[in-house]
Amino acid sequence: MRPTVHDIAAAAGVSLATVDRVLNQRPGVRHVTREKVETAIRDLGYVRDVAAANLAKGRVYPLTFILPASDNSFMHGLNAEIRAAIARSAAERTDIRIVEVPAFDPQALVRELETLAAEKPSGVALVATDAPDVRAAVDRLVHDGIPVVTLVSDLTGSLRHHYAGVDNIAAGRTAARLLGRFLGGARGEIVILAGSMLVRDHRERLEGFASVMAQEFPALHLLPVLEGRDDPEVAHMLIADALGKNDGIIGIYSLGAGNRGLIRALKEKAADRSLTVIAHELTAHTRAALLDGTIDAILNQDAGHEVRSAIRVLKAKADGLAVIDAQERIRLDIFLKDNLP
Amino acid sequence: MRPTVHDIAAAAGVSLATVDRVLNQRPGVRHVTREKVETAIRDLGYVRDVAAANLAKGRVYPLTFILPASDNSFMHGLNAEIRAAIARSAAERTDIRIVEVPAFDPQALVRELETLAAEKPSGVALVATDAPDVRAAVDRLVHDGIPVVTLVSDLTGSLRHHYAGVDNIAAGRTAARLLGRFLGGARGEIVILAGSMLVRDHRERLEGFASVMAQEFPALHLLPVLEGRDDPEVAHMLIADALGKNDGIIGIYSLGAGNRGLIRALKEKAADRSLTVIAHELTAHTRAALLDGTIDAILNQDAGHEVRSAIRVLKAKADGLAVIDAQERIRLDIFLKDNLP
DNA sequence: CCAATTTTGATGTACGTAAATCAAAAAATA
DNA sequence: TATTTTTTGATTTACGTACATCAAAATTGG
Incomplete structure (x- = not known):
């Protein structure tokens, strides 16, 4: 005993x-x-005995998730996963709140973090916009003893306790190797479609991608990065345009969201061409495109895992307990048409 | 409230x-x-309130894990993960026991399952050997109200409550597509190294592999399956022999354990040849081989996840509670040298 | 309708911890 | 040494559930 x-x-x-x-x-x-x-x-x-202690204290863990108000499948999915966690609140003794802030707006995020500092929740999870002010606001929360985890996009150099997301440099490198190997030594041009170079995760994916491409696949030439702002319409326009005026293109790496537009452009302009395409985030659209051969591989991060992990870590930190590192590592999922869940 | x-x-x-x-x-x-x-x-x-109920009952969950006594890295890893779970027993109210039975021996497994029926544990996890007797013994346990999950290798057609392992058909298919794409249309012969066709997971991987190969990569010809019994020595001998007498070989799929021997054979016999190699299970050996270019991709199942998942599911079933399906789905990890953990 | 039986209520203790109160003891200060 | 202050002990209640006991009520059988 x-x-x-x-x-x-x-x-x-x-x-x-x-x-x-x-x-x-x-x-x-x-x-x-x-x-x-x-x-x-x-x-x-x-x-x-944490269970007995929580019983005696009548403890609940008030947690706040701060998300960008972005209208893309990935953020919708993330939102849904948090709501699923809210549905489990009773059993998990959590009291989770979702706060949306304008996307790509560091100041809005900082204001929200400052409001939160007063509320003193048991923990805060945020999709970080990478800016010095945000870093400072996060550090302040941590100094006040509030556990903080970054979600999806990290804030390196800050005092956040944990990052619940994939290694985006590794993701970019993996995409490069897959694309390079799939193209099997062919010579040609590669289109890179990003959301915005202002967010860290996209910058890191690009960095990883470019580095492996340069080192290992010199026959492939990278065209200037297209920024689609994670918007399907913009993505469609950019890709359709690029394919229209350059027929040396043999591969595409889409490292952000807004793939709906990419897929539409591919079906319109490249049904006949044999392009190799690698995209991020498994959604209904990318899944269908993978199955019909429009996309060759999808790199994915499991939003459900990220949310559950963030909650586990925040609770553990609030109680000063250890976490199982391997369990909290968010892996880069690689999906071909054969191993879709 | x-x-x-x-x-x-x-x-x-x-x-x-x-x-x-x-x-x-x-x-x-x-x-x-x-x-x-x-x-x-x-x-x-x-x-x-399960926590309060468990407190009142002083409940612990006696769980038994039945493993084959195999001397390969994967089983060692699985063992280590269970021991890690044992170390967490106090916090998780579990009382976990590991039982080893001779590998590839259905009768030994059946005897163990019958012994267990008398002990009435809260749950049983087993690496199933695929045989009718085993199925019957599992069904008996389930009829006695004991939750059963299969681990790593499933027992379809039985009444087991859950399978904590990867979809091996999908794994084989994925391996085939990766190998086919990496070989980029080349023509040649493929060696398949399995452990034994007596275990279901290996049969399924082969089935998936062969099916995609036949459908999508007709230029690649599959040589008769080599059975290495998950033994590094046997694997070494078989591969060295095959490479020695057939120089049409351009790819290898190792779907079982014993990769230490495979890697040694590759370094001895194929340092000059440009073989594309895909193997299963990330171990110290396969990891090194992936990094030095001897292996091109590793398919892996996360033993830690499998063990933690099995425990969660067994506890939930013992209490008649629901599980989070997505959380218990064991994914097929694909590792290139860029996304190693 | 009475006795036997079944069903229900009232109550207390327990699990391991938190938190509060009041009294007693010990230490520090004058 | 007397007094104040600090430290410690003893005890109680509570959290939500499990489980046991005994008495009271309701139902059933004869």
Whole structure:
């Protein structure tokens, strides 16, 4: 049987009340007594029964998710996963709130983070826009003792406790190798379609992609990056235009959202050409395109995993507990038409 | 606030004791009264607080994992993950036991399952050997009300509650497409190295592989399957031999364990040749081979995820609770040298 | 209608922890 | 030493559920 507070009290030769004072850092314990108790805790290997403690405290974990108000499939999916987590709130003792802020707007995000600092939730998860002010606001939250995890897009250099998202440099590198190998030594031009170079995840994917391309596939020439702002209409226009005026194009890497437009352009302009296409994010549209051969591979991050992971980590940090690192690592999923879920 | 037993008692107009009798299916409740209570439960949307219930019951979940006594990296890894779960037992209220049975021996497995039926654990996870007797023994356990999940290798047609492993047909298909695309239209012969055609997961991988190859890559010719019994020595011998006497070989698919031997053979016999190689299971050996270019892609199943998933599912089934399907889906990981964890 | 039986209620204890109160003991200060 | 202050102990209630016991009520059988 694992030891209880009673066992510690007995072992340390103090009363239950004193053990409680030590465990919950309440005042009124002499230094020597506190040490006796802490020694007993260590000797017996006591770990607080979190379930019992939460029961006694009637504890709930108020968590806030801050998302950009973007109208694309990926963000919709992320939203849905958070709502699914909200549906599980009772069993998980969470009280989750979703806050939407304008996309690509650091100041709006900072304002929201400052509001949050006053509310003192048990934890905050945010899709970070990469800006110094945001970093500072996050650091302030952390200094106030509020656990923070970044979601989907990281904020390196900040004090955030954890990042629940994929390694985007690795994602870009993987895309490059897949594309390069699939093209099997052919010579030609590659179109890169991004959302915006203002968001870190897109910059990192591009960086990884370009680096492997340069090193390992010199026969493939990268055209200047197209920025589609994660918007299907813009993406359609850009891709249709590029395919129209350059028939040296043999591959496309779409590293952002808005693939609906890309797919439409491909069907219109390249039904006859044998393009190799790699895109990010598995949605109803990209899935269909993968199955019909319009897209050759999809790189994906599992939004459900990211949300569940963020919640687990925030709860653990709030309680000062350890997490299982391997469980919280968000993998880069690679889907071909054969291994779709 | 979520409703408690007290709320149900009040709503149904009965005493707490009666609610308890209904909830824990104790005798001595008239049919009409039972219905009143059940209606109140439904109306209020009551769900039992599992944490509080477990606390009151002092419940632990005795779980048994049955593994084949195979000496390969994958099984060692699986073992290690279970031991890691054992280390978390206190917090998770589990009491996990590992039982090893001789590999490829259905009768030994059946005997173990029969022993287990008497012990009445809260749940059983097993790496299934595919045989009618095993199926029958599993079905008996399930009939006795013991939750059963298959691990790594499934037992279709049995009554097992869940399968914690990858879709091996999809894995084989994926391997075929990767190999086919990487070879980019070249013509040549493909070596398939399996462990044994007696285990279902290997048969399924082969089936998926052969089917995509036949359909989509007719220029590639599959040589007769080599059975290495998941043994590095045997694998080495078989591959060295094949490469020695057939220089039409341009690709290898290793769908079982024992890749240490495969890698050694490749370094000895094919350092100069440009073979494309796809293997299963990420281990220290295959990882190194992927990084140095000996292997081109590794398909992997995350043993840690499988073990944690099996435990979650067994606990949920023991309590009659729902699981989050997406969370329990074991994905096929595809690793190139760029996205290694 | 009475007795036997079944059903229901009332109540208490337990699980491991949190949190509060009040009294007692010990230490620090005057 | 007397007094104040700090530290410690003892005890109680609570969280939501499980489980047991005994008494009271309702139902059933004869």
